[in-house]
Amino acid sequence: MECYSGIASRRSVRRLGGSVQEAQARMIVEAGLRAPSAHNLQPWQFLVITEREKREALANALMKEHISWLGNQDAAKRLYESVAGTPLIIVGCVDLSVVDGNDSLEMLFASQSLAAAAENMLLAAHCLGLAGFWRGVPAARPDIFRNALKIPESALPQVMLQIGVPLGKPREKRLREGTVHWNSW
Ligand SMILES: Cc1cc2nc3c(=O)[nH]c(=O)nc-3n(C[C@H](O)[C@H](O)[C@H](O)COP(=O)(O)O)c2cc1C
Secondary structure, three states, X not given: OOHHHHHHHOOEOOOEEOOOOHHHHHHHHHHHHOOOOHHHOOOEEEEEEOOHHHHHHHHHHHHHHHHHHHOOHHHXXXXXXXXXXXXXXXXXXXXXOOOOOOOHHHHHHHHHHHHHHHHHHHHHHHHOOOEEEEXXXXXXXXXXXXXXXXXXXXXXEEEEEEEEEEOOOOOOXXXXXXXXXXXXX
């Protein structure tokens, strides 16, 4: 897919299934690793989850948390099925072994760099004919990811991507108006 049309047509797709080939997963991950980062520090660590058992462990932990927080059993079950049923999950973490977690500007740069990597991965998935979406829950509850996936203290989970074969077709995106100022505000 041509670069600009790939960027312009990417959308979040939440109904995912099928399978992702290992070569595709590797291309998606590498696209993330090629993102810009502050000081070119590449301040990230990624846990790439392809095994069903690991996805189920994460799905279970998220479902339990959802029930204890919101008490909505149906929504929690949908969350479980979404996570367990997605062929490729990527958890993006800030690497605290190269970023000072007490320096708020460095942490902001690291999060921005990680976001650039995450978007590169979503774009790569789209360009390979796959689809996916971003979940923000690790930024709010990194402990759930740490415990369920045995992520070390030196990595701070911030981003979760779910990637697979799209089972639905997204609508064209409507852009919010008034967000761009040419030459003067
Ligand atoms: C930081 C961030 C957090 C997000 N968290 C979630 C989430 O928790 N659940 C979800 O379904 N989508 C999440 N999204 C996806 C957005 O809802 C989606 O990108 C937005 O609605 C625009 O749609 P589009 O991606 O199709 O352009 C998140 C996106 C970003 C950038």
